[in-house]
Amino acid sequence: MKHMTKIKCIAIDDEPLALGLIIDYIGKTPFLELCGEFDNPLDAMTCIENNEVQLLFLDIHMPDLNGLDFTRLLDKDCKVIFTTAYDRYAIEGFKLEALDYLLKPISYEVFLKSALRAQKHFELISAAQSPEEIGINTEKDFLFVKANYQIKRINFKDILYLEGLKDYVKIYTSNSEQPIVFHSTIKALEAKLPSNKFMRVHRSYIVNLDKIETVERYRIVFGKERIPVSEQYKPAFNAFIQANFG
Numbered sequence: 001m002k003h004m005t006k007i008k009c010i011a012i013d014d015e016p017l018a019l020g021l022i023i024d025y026i027g028k029t030p031f032l033e034l035c036g037e038f039d040n041p042l043d044a045m046t047c048i049e050n051n052e053v054q055l056l057f058l059d060i061h062m063p064d065l066n067g068l069d070f071t072r073l074l075d076k077d078c079k080v081i082f083t084t085a086y087d088r089y090a091i092e093g094f095k096l097e098a099l100d101y102l103l104k105p106i107s108y109e110v111f112l113k114s115a116l117r118a119q120k121h122f123e124l125i126s127a128a129q130s131p132e133e134i135g136i137n138t139e140k141d142f143l144f145v146k147a148n149y150q151i152k153r154i155n156f157k158d159i160l161y162l163e164g165l166k167d168y169v170k171i172y173t174s175n176s177e178q179p180i181v182f183h184s185t186i187k188a189l190e191a192k193l194p195s196n197k198f199m200r201v202h203r204s205y206i207v208n209l210d211k212i213e214t215v216e217r218y219r220i221v222f223g224k225e226r227i228p229v230s231e232q233y234k235p236a237f238n239a240f241i242q243a244n245f246g
Helices: 016-028 041-051 067-073 087-095 108-129 186-192 231-243
Strands: 007-012 032-038 055-058 079-084 100-103 142-147 150-155 159-165 168-173 180-183 198-202 205-208 219-222 225-228
Touching (some): 007 016, 007 108, 016 032, 032 041, 055 067, 067 079, 079 108, 100 108, 142 180, 159 186, 159 219, 186 198, 186 205, 205 225
Parallel strands (some): 007 032, 055 079, 079 100
Antiparallel strands (some): 142 150, 159 168, 159 205, 198 205
């Protein structure tokens, strides 16, 4: 695998000493590139947009606009590592999909572990988005999804069906009792799945055709679950059944 280019990052903290420490740590870390340093988040916005910043080391407790509110304004491709003296924001920070939450005072060892976690995250994203660059067949039989602050690989052959819930998707697999839930849409997933293996049978459901064993009155049986085939998708589903009738 090729070495990844440096991660473009900025540091934001209204405390000069804390800001200086993070800047020093970034300078010591070979795979990080400092694109800017700011004592308030609003001044950082232009830098983030113009430099395609990937990672923020962001204080939370700041005047005018705190780090949590600022994170909600960011493009989802820009990740955050919070640096704060207050542990009471940790749960909310991770709800915002922060890569890490560092409590001050921060040692370089702790900083480096967090930076390495960020590096791993961007390497996985790069691998998922550019398979041809790392020697993976573009006719892949899997996909990566981000769920529970992790990037998970899901093999197509393990998928039973997918359920769409507005801005979230649940993937039910044969090797887990619990579905994998992540932020996406059923339409976006439909475009990424091979059409010869998966079929949309309802506005909220896509099924793995290889996993269909029983159909009862236009309901596909997966264990105790019954997946409905809606009127819109019945012609295509009927054609599939007829083409494979014994």
